[in-house]
Amino acid sequence: MQTTEEVPLSVTAERAVVTQQAGKAPEKDWVIVTRGLKREYDMGGEIVRALRGVDVAIRRNEYVAIMGPSGSGKSTLMNLIGCLDTPDAGEYWLSGDLVSSMADDELARVRNREIGFVFQTFNLLPRATALHNVELPLVYAGVPSDERRKRAIAALERVQLGNRITHRPNELSGGQRQRVAIARALVNEPAILLADEPTGNLDSTTSEEIMRVFEDLASSGQTVIMVTHEPDIAAHARRVIVLRDGMIESDDRRERFAEKMQIAAPSVTHK
């Protein structure tokens, strides 16, 4: 507990060191390091520079929120961190591997082993049971079926859904669906849990419930990265990176971020 609280204090300075050493594999403790990450899109002849050189360094066991208004490049950054996309320039190191130069199938393998996705719209297979949905990453990891089942049940129990394993998504509430998605994200014991607006489709009570799940996971040592545009959701993380126009605007501990938000937009923090 003590260490995870302390890391953000010195992170800006350390980040500066880690992200300057182009081409050098970072130490094991750094689960994510990006160096000068750039991504451009061609939107009908007009070049949109979604990311314009982003340096991010995240240690193991950190709980980080990436925040920013729409168009700030946070979705692009999430796609890159989630290995769904590759940068046009810059380096991306995930768990000591240079992911930015990997081919399609290698990226699929990294997504399968290192990343657990939680989406705004849950993205569960509608016709499959909760158990089958959670088993899916294990299927692609080549885990034999009896072990798959055991691990999927364990993951569902971890999110308090041990009694819902045969339910299909349409038989579950929004909060339960998102917890199935979290169980699916955790079942392969990924290096990072990557959540994209995890509470975007949930009411505030259920949002709090999901945030508690994230808090518990972070406390138990899981690295969590959450992308959101809501400051009060971002404030649940221990460190908040704010993006604007494809660049990092600020990178603060939770306390400092909340302080700043109260000054800038006091109405948002108390809902």
Add this chain to the structure above:
Amino acid sequence: MPFLDAVRLALAQIRVQKLKSFFTLLGVTIGVMFLIAVVSIVEGMSSYMEHDFVGKLVGVNTVTLRQQPEIGANISDAQWRAMRRWPRVLMTDVQPVVDALPPGTLWSAEGYDNVFVASQWSPPKQLQASAVEGDYFKIREMKIAKGRVITSQEMAMGTPVVVIGEEIATRFFPNLDPINRPLKVAGLPYTVVGVAESQGSIFGLSLDRFVIAPYRSPLRHVVNKPNVLDALKIKAAGDADMTETTEAIRQVMRSRHELRPSEPDNFTVESSESALTFWTSIKSKLVIAGVVLPAIGLVVGAIVIMNIMLVAVAERTREIGIRKALGARRRDIMSQFLVEAATLSTVGAILGIISGILLAEIISAVSPLPATVAPWSIVAGVIVGAGVGIISGIYPASRASRLDPITALRAE
């Protein structure tokens, strides 16, 4: 993704959309159905030709000397005209031919024609009547239901007696015992001495419409010119080599017809093989038809499956995105859709096999065509079914596997 999981997934898709799946499968089902039905009927005819037909009409271990072949394949009109000018087989040829063969060889000389047959209980009818000499009944392996066969004394004397087929017996002697009753054959008075056991039919033609009389009886003057035979049947003793027998007959006949070595035969020695050659040439054409027609159904089936799979890929873009995000590689997505297409069309093929067997059974029940389901055609049906699925699934599956996960996740 393990193969069995993919199959289970595909079967679940079929269960969810029964009607759509049924129409998807229709092309493959019909194609395989006709494949099985046609192959079954051809195979049935084939085993029939090779066993019953040859046994009944030609006889095992038997060769027949004729002026021109009875069953001809690939013979042009000009050849037929040329063969009609060849010399006839004569009664005087019999002894030299028989002498050239090992003892124990059976022979029968036959002359036959369609003549009017009548009795006092029935109006006249045209039928095939044969005037025979030698071991005719032994070679035909004819069993007698009533009465007896024609004795060798009657053969030698030319006594006007006949052995008749079962159908003739019931037609000309309704509710009567035909034995020792008079029968007019080509206007000549004959007496019935025996009725043969029913021989069944070939392709719906009865084999029980015949009248057999001794060669030396007056019938011979009606069926042929003096001394002329239509056929000389030779049955080799035991398991004698048929090629050697045929060769011996040829040599005797060539010398009797005074042919120079450069000249071709001007007579025909037919064996069961030559009858089968004819059948084989028909069979290969039938098999081609039996493969080409179902192929059309299968091509249509393949196009339908390809379309349905493209629709499935479009409908399930988001699912593909989710699977990719969770770590599915291109080949995982590819094999998922390929297995789905293959499973779909294999199910269609299995339905086709079942209905093909039923169709073959129905055809053999209502028509004289026999049907035997060949095991290889079932295996071929399944392989063809799976193959059609895989081929028609390649394009949709590769499209699915190339989807960009980010775009796919944003679908719908």
